[in-house]
Amino acid sequence: MAKAKxxxxxxxxxxxxxxxxxxxxxxxSSRNPELDELTASKPRIIVLNKSDMAxxxxxxxxxxxxxxxxxxxxxxxxxxxxxxxxxxxxxxQALSEQLERWANKGYTGRGIRLMVVGIPNVGKSxxxxxxxxxKRAKVEDRPGVTRGGxxxxxxxxxxxxxxxxxxxxxxESRKTGLALAFTGAIKDDIMDIESLSCELINCLKRVSPNSxxxxxxxxxxxxxxxxxxxxxxxxxKSRGFLASGGAVNTERAAAxxxxxxxxxxxxxxxxxxxxxDDL
Numbered sequence: 001m002a003k004a005k006x007x008x009x010x011x012x013x014x015x016x017x018x019x020x021x022x023x024x025x026x027x028x029s030s031r032n033p034e035l036d037e038l039t040a041s042k043p044r045i046i047v048l049n050k051s052d053m054a055x056x057x058x059x060x061x062x063x064x065x066x067x068x069x070x071x072x073x074x075x076x077x078x079x080x081x082x083x084x085x086x087x088x089x090x091x092x093q094a095l096s097e098q099l100e101r102w103a104n105k106g107y108t109g110r111g112i113r114l115m116v117v118g119i120p121n122v123g124k125s126x127x128x129x130x131x132x133x134x135k136r137a138k139v140e141d142r143p144g145v146t147r148g149g150x151x152x153x154x155x156x157x158x159x160x161x162x163x164x165x166x167x168x169x170x171x172e173s174r175k176t177g178l179a180l181a182f183t184g185a186i187k188d189d190i191m192d193i194e195s196l197s198c199e200l201i202n203c204l205k206r207v208s209p210n211s212x213x214x215x216x217x218x219x220x221x222x223x224x225x226x227x228x229x230x231x232x233x234x235x236x237k238s239r240g241f242l243a244s245g246g247a248v249n250t251e252r253a254a255a256x257x258x259x260x261x262x263x264x265x266x267x268x269x270x271x272x273x274x275x276x277d278d279l
Contacts, residue, residue, distance in 0.1 A: 004166040007149055008038045012115060015161055016095055017043040019087065021118035021127060024054035024075060027062045028272050029179035032119050034168050039117065043094045044071040047087065049123040051075035053264035055208075058273060065274035078123040084130035088112075088158050111157030120165035121185045128152050128162050178203075179271055184262050197254035198228040200261060203271055205231075211267035215260070232257070 012018070018039040023030040027048060046066045051059050059075045066073035072094045077083050091114055092099065099112075118124050131154040152160045167186065171177045178199050180186045188196070204212040205223050213220050216238040218231070226234065229250075236242070236253030243249050260266050 004164045005034065005038060008035070008115070008117065008163055008166075011149055011161060011163070012039050012042060015042065015113040015115040016098060017045060017091055017112070017114050019045045019047060019091070019114050019116045019160075021047045021049050021078070021116065021122045021124045023122045023183055023185070024048035024051040024059050024062070025270050026179040026183055026272050027066075027274075029176045030119055030122055030183070030185065032117075032166060032168050033172070034166075035117055039115070042115070045087070045091055045094055045114075046071050046073040047078070047127065048073065048075045049078050049127065050264075052077040053268060055268050055270040058270035061274050076127070078127035078130055081130040081133070084127055087127070087131065088155070091158070111155070111159060113159055113161065115161045115163060117163050118165055119167055119180070119185055121183070122165070124162065124165060128154075128160055131160065182258070182261060182271065184258075188258070193254045193258070194229075194232065194250050197232055197257045200257065201228045201231050201235075204261075204266070204269070207271055208267060208269045211269060215266050 018035075020031070020035060020039075048054070048059055048062060054075075063073045063075060072090055074086060074090050076086065091112060095112055102108075116124050116128060132152050133154075149161055149163050152162060154160060167180075171180070177186070177191075178196070181188070181191050181196050182200050182203070201212070205228075209220065209223050212218070213223060216235045218234055218238070222234065223231065232250050232253055233248045235257055236248035236250055239253065239256060241249040241252045241256075261269070
């Protein structure tokens, strides 16, 4: 991580603005607080990616929150090329004063340069590929695929500097670590999968009980009467994950629950709100 931080610190002088890609389902937990200090000298555009899997109203509230904090912000599904191309007009808006100064001085030789940063597995590579129109950045649903910075020309008047995704060494709270594990930003083997799924169930009961109950054909009242582990067993039963003797394969149920949350099959769910007391 120290190497990646040095790379960002030394490269920020080469760009005009910074694009920070975050997960729209966990907008606070998916922001590396160390990036603020490393890139503070440049205008900031925050991309709430994976917004197709997040609650629309919550995403709108987050966009307003970030705008009030002094950043430009937009929501996006970076796998959608038309959707991704909305970034460049927003970046030009963020740099409007600088572009006007360039025009007044007769600078016409180069386009805008944007550094793309974010933690692992928030969709930076998918965004760059959509903008470039080709598989220029390696994409894999696994944390830490991009290893070093690389320039990507996306048009005659814009290029991106893709930086490796970095996590910070110590999370501010247990809640942050859990949120990152729920979305796959940190590896599953860092935490027991059944315990992690029980924690996710606890969150789903609070933020999206109806979607959770409907997906696994659970009685809504069972969300209050059963423990989180008993609900995990109910998930397993609903999918027929039974071993000999009728015992539920809770490890398999946990894996399915996490996979279906991460892929958006539980519905559009946001786990964090801008003004949550515990953020």
